[in-house]
Amino acid sequence: xxxxxxxxxxxxxxxxxxxxxxxxxxxxxxxxxxxxxxxxxxxxxxxxxxxxxxxxxxxxxxxxxxxxxxxxxxxxxxxxxxxxxxxxxxxxxxxxxxxxxxxxxxxxxxxxxxxxxxxxxxxxxxxxxxxxxxxxxxxxxxxxxxxxxxxxxxxxxxxxxxxxxxxxxxxxxxxxxxxxxxxxxxxxxxxxxxxxxxxxxxxxxxxxxxxxxxxx
Numbered sequence: 001x002x003x004x005x006x007x008x009x010x011x012x013x014x015x016x017x018x019x020x021x022x023x024x025x026x027x028x029x030x031x032x033x034x035x036x037x038x039x040x041x042x043x044x045x046x047x048x049x050x051x052x053x054x055x056x057x058x059x060x061x062x063x064x065x066x067x068x069x070x071x072x073x074x075x076x077x078x079x080x081x082x083x084x085x086x087x088x089x090x091x092x093x094x095x096x097x098x099x100x101x102x103x104x105x106x107x108x109x110x111x112x113x114x115x116x117x118x119x120x121x122x123x124x125x126x127x128x129x130x131x132x133x134x135x136x137x138x139x140x141x142x143x144x145x146x147x148x149x150x151x152x153x154x155x156x157x158x159x160x161x162x163x164x165x166x167x168x169x170x171x172x173x174x175x176x177x178x179x180x181x182x183x184x185x186x187x188x189x190x191x192x193x194x195x196x197x198x199x200x201x202x203x204x205x206x207x208x209x210x211x212x213x214x215x216x
Contacts (some may be wrong), residue, residue, distance in 0.1 A: 017091060
């Protein structure tokens, strides 16, 4: 038997966000539903449980963000509808710890959506309308990705962001049922430290924390 769709109030209870933060996330959700009519942002079947399938799924990695500088630089690769990066930015702003968020997507219409969703949610973002391999690398503390590519491919695409000695990014990756196999395959080509956690939204999914990444 499928669970009842998660409500915004249920999301707030699970994540302990403030009413103000929930209002900003709700504005984001409303913008997504409006844009979805003309831009394919998320799977149509997931709209009925948007707060669980997308918002809570993204929010579960908020507490995994490293306790680093006040302005953490986060690179969200293949952002699409903004998950998880934009959710994390809204939650971080509500917690008094705003992110320096960079969203990367090659689809111009999705980038237009991301800029509008960030505007209505009251957070500042840098939306790069490009493929990640075309973005000039800069120091980042965290790289996030969701439903983008196998782990080895993500590391390869982001290899340029590993070249800054003073800032070594942590990868927070939301993966499906093949995630552990992908991690094993990536370990053949990359040195890394990895932690695996079960997803709170899907029994077949996992959350990967990957750090200290270098070529094997």
